[in-house]
Amino acid sequence: MANDNIDRLLRNKVSFLTDAGPEEDIAISSRIRLARNLADFPFPAAASPEQLDAIRELVAPAVAESSALGDDFLRFDPDQLTPLECEILFERRLVSRDFLNRSGGTTLLTRSDESSSVMVNEEDHLRIQSIRPGLQLMNVWETIDRLDNRLASKLSYAFDNRLGFLTSCPTNVGTGMRASVMLHLPGLVLSGQINAAIQGIGKLNLAVRGIFGEGTDNRGNLFQISNQSTLGESEPQIIERIDAVIRQLISHEKNARRMLLEKEQYALLDHVGRSYGLLRHAYKLTYDEALNSLSGIRIGVDMGMFNSVDIKTVNELFICINPAHLRKFAGRSLTDAEADIQRAALVRERLKKVAEA
Amino acid sequence: MANDNIDRLLRNKVSFLTDAGPEEDIAISSRIRLARNLADFPFPAAASPEQLDAIRELVAPAVAESSALGDDFLRFDPDQLTPLECEILFERRLVSRDFLNRSGGTTLLTRSDESSSVMVNEEDHLRIQSIRPGLQLMNVWETIDRLDNRLASKLSYAFDNRLGFLTSCPTNVGTGMRASVMLHLPGLVLSGQINAAIQGIGKLNLAVRGIFGEGTDNRGNLFQISNQSTLGESEPQIIERIDAVIRQLISHEKNARRMLLEKEQYALLDHVGRSYGLLRHAYKLTYDEALNSLSGIRIGVDMGMFNSVDIKTVNELFICINPAHLRKFAGRSLTDAEADIQRAALVRERLKKVAEA
Numbered sequence: 001m002a003n004d005n006i007d008r009l010l011r012n013k014v015s016f017l018t019d020a021g022p023e024e025d026i027a028i029s030s031r032i033r034l035a036r037n038l039a040d041f042p043f044p045a046a047a048s049p050e051q052l053d054a055i056r057e058l059v060a061p062a063v064a065e066s067s068a069l070g071d072d073f074l075r076f077d078p079d080q081l082t083p084l085e086c087e088i089l090f091e092r093r094l095v096s097r098d099f100l101n102r103s104g105g106t107t108l109l110t111r112s113d114e115s116s117s118v119m120v121n122e123e124d125h126l127r128i129q130s131i132r133p134g135l136q137l138m139n140v141w142e143t144i145d146r147l148d149n150r151l152a153s154k155l156s157y158a159f160d161n162r163l164g165f166l167t168s169c170p171t172n173v174g175t176g177m178r179a180s181v182m183l184h185l186p187g188l189v190l191s192g193q194i195n196a197a198i199q200g201i202g203k204l205n206l207a208v209r210g211i212f213g214e215g216t217d218n219r220g221n222l223f224q225i226s227n228q229s230t231l232g233e234s235e236p237q238i239i240e241r242i243d244a245v246i247r248q249l250i251s252h253e254k255n256a257r258r259m260l261l262e263k264e265q266y267a268l269l270d271h272v273g274r275s276y277g278l279l280r281h282a283y284k285l286t287y288d289e290a291l292n293s294l295s296g297i298r299i300g301v302d303m304g305m306f307n308s309v310d311i312k313t314v315n316e317l318f319i320c321i322n323p324a325h326l327r328k329f330a331g332r333s334l335t336d337a338e339a340d341i342q343r344a345a346l347v348r349e350r351l352k353k354v355a356e357a
Numbered sequence: 358m359a360n361d362n363i364d365r366l367l368r369n370k371v372s373f374l375t376d377a378g379p380e381e382d383i384a385i386s387s388r389i390r391l392a393r394n395l396a397d398f399p400f401p402a403a404a405s406p407e408q409l410d411a412i413r414e415l416v417a418p419a420v421a422e423s424s425a426l427g428d429d430f431l432r433f434d435p436d437q438l439t440p441l442e443c444e445i446l447f448e449r450r451l452v453s454r455d456f457l458n459r460s461g462g463t464t465l466l467t468r469s470d471e472s473s474s475v476m477v478n479e480e481d482h483l484r485i486q487s488i489r490p491g492l493q494l495m496n497v498w499e500t501i502d503r504l505d506n507r508l509a510s511k512l513s514y515a516f517d518n519r520l521g522f523l524t525s526c527p528t529n530v531g532t533g534m535r536a537s538v539m540l541h542l543p544g545l546v547l548s549g550q551i552n553a554a555i556q557g558i559g560k561l562n563l564a565v566r567g568i569f570g571e572g573t574d575n576r577g578n579l580f581q582i583s584n585q586s587t588l589g590e591s592e593p594q595i596i597e598r599i600d601a602v603i604r605q606l607i608s609h610e611k612n613a614r615r616m617l618l619e620k621e622q623y624a625l626l627d628h629v630g631r632s633y634g635l636l637r638h639a640y641k642l643t644y645d646e647a648l649n650s651l652s653g654i655r656i657g658v659d660m661g662m663f664n665s666v667d668i669k670t671v672n673e674l675f676i677c678i679n680p681a682h683l684r685k686f687a688g689r690s691l692t693d694a695e696a697d698i699q700r701a702a703l704v705r706e707r708l709k710k711v712a713e714a
Binding site for chain 1: 623624626627630631633634635636637638639640641698701
């Protein structure tokens, strides 16, 4: 039986992918998550099934009563979802693999536009997340801080005056905050400067990861930059530090793009054109081919070289090309080979629609 | 100084590429060449410059007086052409590399539609050539035989009653005829049957070569099949033998295409689609990429899977993507990298024009 809420998610616009944002030609999105725990329960890994249920039955009403996620948020209990539906939540980055692997007591509460959400009983009792398009961590912070305060008025958080928020993993103790920005850096990749840039960021005590959180993964030329430490600085201080580094990276990326346009204009046009040609005309596309080619056309759109596509369509496709989404759209199970065919059909159709609009 | 006749060649339609022909979905063209020599002169390799000039001044008027090439044929003397113009004649397969490498006394006479031509003082005094679209060697034979008879009425050929026509190289003695058909065999290549097919043809005393006459070259999935021997059979007998083999090959190719369409429809669509996407959207194309992708869309057009292009446009592009043609169109010298850019621009523009027509 299909879950109606999943259908609502898929129907609704995802605000951080479709709304405009500052520096959106390079910064895809700004995301903050807060780790919070209730004072009177053991951390999820140590809690009994009954305790996990009790936690959930405290948090869910608190979200509703505080209107922290607005009044029409959606609730997903993984134990009542099909594996495919769980996978869709993962592909939309509303839940983690860790969350899905838990044996019970988990719940996801999310605004239907996916801009704010709460995972219950992942590694911590609450993982609160807010996300916005472009580079605007401070705005995201204001949103999530308000949301957190509303929840705090209903729940008793585990807090230590000296350490700050207590969390399941010591690396999160303090602010419990992880702030990250997803950057699209094809200029630095194409010009061979990305490794130096990544090493530089590492020295600033920030982490660089690929689109799926893996360190060495540069598929789609997408990179997440986030803070490593959560202790010793206030949230705004951490955010200002990340923000300054990101702005520098964006400036490097812009320079790299300018240089490419000046010195290797045809290499760049060719990169964009081949990406578009593949997406527009292939009948089989692997996930990686689709991702890399979407990256290829995004740089063309960003640089104003290419107006057959808009950023919004590219951003949405970054999500839709994932296997569970394709299976959901097809309404049936698909082998990997069938998924490649389905992926190519979806991409062709979306790009055709935009080209003819 | 540009040669006006070269411009006329480039302006005129090339009949064998733009006219319809039998089995044109697989057989690109049927070509016959005859090697002929004058009785009273040594073969070109042994002739003095004065003798080569004398041969030329006998043959050229004979072509005019006999109307063998019609009344408005074009004449090209390589010693009065630029290297670029010589290369254009080579790329159009009106002359051979051997012809261009001779030190003097050479002339090309050709109908402006390139359907019949005579090279003077290549390996033999005369190399007469006729070509038509599709598979129609017997019609080509009738044309070239008439042309040859007209020339014979004006010239005294070296002929031996026992051996037949005498030629510079012993492998041409007898009929002096080489009949060949250019086949497009992507079905056999994609289904992995091409090597067996080529081996089978070799056993029948026929030669298989790639588009540029090299034995192992299968660029563009194009293969020339021609007779090896010129002795012991009449011209119609040789032609009938080739024709029968070619018809069998065409039938194998059709079967291979049918099987691909049945069992690997999406692989085939993908092959065609990717080829089209590359040609339509790349900004740099090497010769091999262009050739292979043109082959890729040709199979789609042939099989009725794809109507954004017509065979005529594809056939013409097979010629226009050659480097000397690109340099001629550009009106200036081009580095290889610049030629790749020029090639991509030409292909994009032609395909765009057809797609929008």
